[in-house]
Amino acid sequence: MADSWASSETSRRTMVANRRRDTQPEMRVRRILHAAGLRYIVDARPITSSRSRADIVFTKRRIAVFIDGCFWHRCPVHGTTPKANSDYWTPKLERNVKRDQEVTQSLMAAGWTVLRFWEHEDPTTVAAEIIGVWHAANMAESQTRAGNTPDPLVR
Template sequence: MPTSDEDPWSPPDGSWASSAARRRNMQAIRSRDTKPERLIRRLVHAQGLRYRVSAKPLPDLRRTADMVFRPAKVAVFIDGCYWHGCPKHYVPPKTNPGYWSDKVARNVERDRDTNQQLIDAGWTVLRFWEHDSPEACADQIIVAVSRLRRSRNKS
């Protein structure tokens, strides 16, 4: 706990944050309920589909999907262009490039691993970029969930 003389925004000892301003900036970045996520959820919900938000598709998987349709076994991810290395929009950082480029590379690898684990468990994985049209994303989700629900109900 900082004493009254210390700056409460100063990075803790050993922190990777390069400055107090950078630390505040990084803490403000949303990991869930981003604008693209909210737009897509609103469109899907308006079509009568219900889902879990920021939920683990598999109990033993220490990762969450942005939207989870459990009965249909569909996991939806809406990935940010910077954090997930979008091939169209990712721009390598100018500040501390080694750290951030490695972090993004680890995120991409974790995304691939997550996809594989879910597919191996019988799930359908839908991934979208934050720049994708919310309407197009919602349409794909609705089609996939509806199709999978019908096929599971026939079995």
């Protein structure tokens, strides 16, 4: 255990059990989106050359959705740093936040709309915002095909 990042065997087992995809917050939002008729890709790389993966991706509309966990991504409301082994956790969590910012910037630079939500946000509200952005992107594409200039998407 001396070489482990975990402060105890129980802590190690808990952290190893955390899922990268198909978390409850993601599943709740995905169910609503699917019921609304939207189709998407799950746990995918919006930019294939990148290591980053979005939770929900609308490739045709170039929309990447991230549902960030409060612990792992340092939610300002619920994010905490463990007291045990804080020398490990503080820089680890700070790197996660920095990576989130870099991923968002690189996707936006590549022409993607990036939506980030916290796991504690109401899934119905989250889905409604995603659906609104999806419809706006759909309308923008229709206008482009018709020869009109679409309004830029902003979140």
